[in-house]
Amino acid sequence: MRLHSAGPGTDSQQRPSSDEFRLDWEKFLSYSAIELACDESGNEGENLTRAGSRVFSHASVTISLATAEDLMNELRERTGSAAGELKSNVLLKQSNELELKWFLETPELIDSVSIHLTDKHFFIVGKIIDLIVEPILYSRGHKIYRNNKARELARMLFREAPSQLGEDWQVAADQFNTMLRAVVRNGSKATIEDFYATIEELRPRATGKLSHVLRIVHAGRSEAAKLVADAKVTSLDYLALDPTFAALATSVRTWYERTGLPVNVVHDQTSLLTSQRIETMKNGLADPAVAELGLEPVFLHSVRLVDSKLDARVQVADLLAGAGRAIASKALDGDTHPLTQELQPFLDPSGVWGDSSTWSKLTGTVSSL
Numbered sequence: 001m002r003l004h005s006a007g008p009g010t011d012s013q014q015r016p017s018s019d020e021f022r023l024d025w026e027k028f029l030s031y032s033a034i035e036l037a038c039d040e041s042g043n044e045g046e047n048l049t050r051a052g053s054r055v056f057s058h059a060s061v062t063i064s065l066a067t068a069e070d071l072m073n074e075l076r077e078r079t080g081s082a083a084g085e086l087k088s089n090v091l092l093k094q095s096n097e098l099e100l101k102w103f104l105e106t107p108e109l110i111d112s113v114s115i116h117l118t119d120k121h122f123f124i125v126g127k128i129i130d131l132i133v134e135p136i137l138y139s140r141g142h143k144i145y146r147n148n149k150a151r152e153l154a155r156m157l158f159r160e161a162p163s164q165l166g167e168d169w170q171v172a173a174d175q176f177n178t179m180l181r182a183v184v185r186n187g188s189k190a191t192i193e194d195f196y197a198t199i200e201e202l203r204p205r206a207t208g209k210l211s212h213v214l215r216i217v218h219a220g221r222s223e224a225a226k227l228v229a230d231a232k233v234t235s236l237d238y239l240a241l242d243p244t245f246a247a248l249a250t251s252v253r254t255w256y257e258r259t260g261l262p263v264n265v266v267h268d269q270t271s272l273l274t275s276q277r278i279e280t281m282k283n284g285l286a287d288p289a290v291a292e293l294g295l296e297p298v299f300l301h302s303v304r305l306v307d308s309k310l311d312a313r314v315q316v317a318d319l320l321a322g323a324g325r326a327i328a329s330k331a332l333d334g335d336t337h338p339l340t341q342e343l344q345p346f347l348d349p350s351g352v353w354g355d356s357s358t359w360s361k362l363t364g365t366v367s368s369l
Contacts, residue, residue: 001141004220012188015081018221030263032261032262033262033263033264033301033302034062034255034256034259034261034263034264035062035263035264035265035266036060036061036062036252036255036263036264036265037060037061037062037063037068037266037267037311037312037313037314037316037317038058038059038060038061038251038253038265038266038267038306038314038317039058039059039268039315039317039318039321040056040057040058040059040244040247040249040268040319040321041053041056041057041059041088041091041318041322041324041325042054042056042325043056043243043244044056045178045239045242045272046177046180046181046182046239046241046242047181048120048121048123048124048177048241048243049120049121049124049132049170049173049174049177049178050174050177050186050187051120053120053325053329054119054120054121054329054332055117055118055119055120055293055324055325055328055329055332056117056118056120056123056243056244056247056325057115057116057117057321057322057324057325058115058116058118058243058244058247058321059113059115059120059252059317059318059320059321059324059346060113060114060116060254060265061109061112061113061257061313061316061317061320062112062113062255063109063112063313063316064313065311065312065313067108068311068312068313068315068316069312071106071108071312071316072312072315072316074084075091075099075103075107075187075319078102079091079096079099084309085308085309085315086315086319087318087319087322088298088318088319088321088322088323088326089322091103091119091121091319091322091323092322092323092326095337097338100323100339101320101339101342103323104323104339104342104343104346105342109320109346110345113320113345113346114170114251114254114255114348115320115321115324115343115346115347116247116250116254116347116348116350116351116352117324117325117328117347117348117351117352117353117362118243118246118351118352118353119248119328119332119352119354119355120243121158121173121354122154122155122158122352122353122354122355123241123243123246123352124173124176124177124241125154125158125173125354126150126151126154126352127175127176127180127240127241128154128157128176128217128292129144129150129153129154129157129213130240131155131180131223131227131240132216132217132220132223132224132227133213133216134150135216135220135221135223136211136216136219136223137216143292145292145293146234146292146293146294153213155354156209156210156213156366157210157213157353158354159208159354160206160208160209160234161173161210162204164203164205164206164207164210165202168198168201168202169202171198172195172198172199172202174190175190175194175195176190176195176198176341177197177241179191179194179195179224179228180188180227180231180240180241181229181231181241182231182232182235182239192221192224192225192228193222195217195224196221196224199214199217199218200218202214203215203218204273205331217286218283225267227240236274236276236277237276237277237280237295238277238280238281239272239277243248243305243352244270244272244273245281245354246278246352247352248265248267248273248281249281249284249285250348250350251284251348252265252285252298252300253298254348254350255302256296256298257296261300262299262300262301263299263300263301264301264302264303265300265302265303265304266304266306266311266313266314267303267304267305267306267314268306268307268308268314268317269305269306269307269308270305273303273305278303279326280301281300282300285298285299285300286298286299286300288314307314311353320346323339323343324343324346324347327339327340327343327362328358328362331358331361331362332355332358336361340361340362341364343362344362344363344364347363349363
């Protein structure tokens with residue numbers, strides 16, 4: 001259809017106003033977008049190093065509401081659950097292993113699920129690179145977000161720091177975590193002095209690339225001080241240490257890359273996803289500057305929070321997220337869950353994971369970590 005004909009009768013009064021065009025465009029995007037229903041498991045906010053669960057799992061599904069309702073009804077019948085909302089802790093009981101296997105093998109879920117896994121211990125190490133090391137290197141002309149260099153540095157730090165420094169490195173990671181958390185409800189909150197006193201003690205013991213990275217961390221004290229000073233203000237826009245934001249943004253990008261469509265999100269209710277933080281995420285995904293990272297801008301059209309009791313798709317996402325967390329936790333414990341293979345088709349390859357051997361076990365592939 002030609003928007004502006006060159007023929008007779010064309011004038012400015014026939015053209016839509018900017019407001020009308022915007023409304024029509026918004027309507028088009030809402031109709032053409034793919035809708036994700038999402039939930040997570042193992043979420044303890046910014047508490048990463050002291051968390052009860054080391055694994056955070058975020059699941060997104062694109063099945064229809066009718067399909068989700070059928071699945072949940074079948075699972076309630078199979079498990080004998082009388083609950084109005086079947087939760088993952090019921091399905092994950094050993095007595096329900098056959099029911100979980102049936103669920104993971106359901107044909108309706110094929111190509112309609114993505115599970116994003118995060119190892120919180122690796123996530124906090126990655127944030128040391130993101131928030132302190134990267135800004136310093138960028139100021140020196142090094143763009144480490146290109147060609148995966150930032151993640152390579154994080155994996156090196158994750159691997160070498162515990163190997164060379166032992167449990168003392170865990171003290172430093174915990175101090176970094178609590179130092180930047182907006183709120184610490186249990187235990188003490190480290191100060192910037194605490195963290196940098198520990199870094200000062202650890203630096204002489206580090207060798208090779210680890211020594212180089214710790215030298216940069218040490219040089220980034222002013223950068224860290226600014227992060228601490230701004231923590232309460234920036235938390236209104238996003239929580240840098242909460243894996244939910246990274247996982248949800250990655251899920252949106254994953255589905256955009258699969259389908260080429262704008263994305264609508266239906267998410268289980270959470271106080272975390274405020275309108276201001278959602279707007280920050282939308283702007284970040286759509287920022288043309290992501291082209292510098294070799295990525296395309298992504299249009300996140302809307303995020304709608306719902307009561308999971310009222311949306312069976314979110315209930316399905318809850319079960320999948322719970323299964324992902326349970327199976328991945330087994331792998332980190334050095335064990336293999338009997339349904340590891342059934343989970344594999346759903347795993348997002350961009351999971352935030354530092355250990356190559358457990359990732360290979362979970363994905364069934366030779367790890368590219």
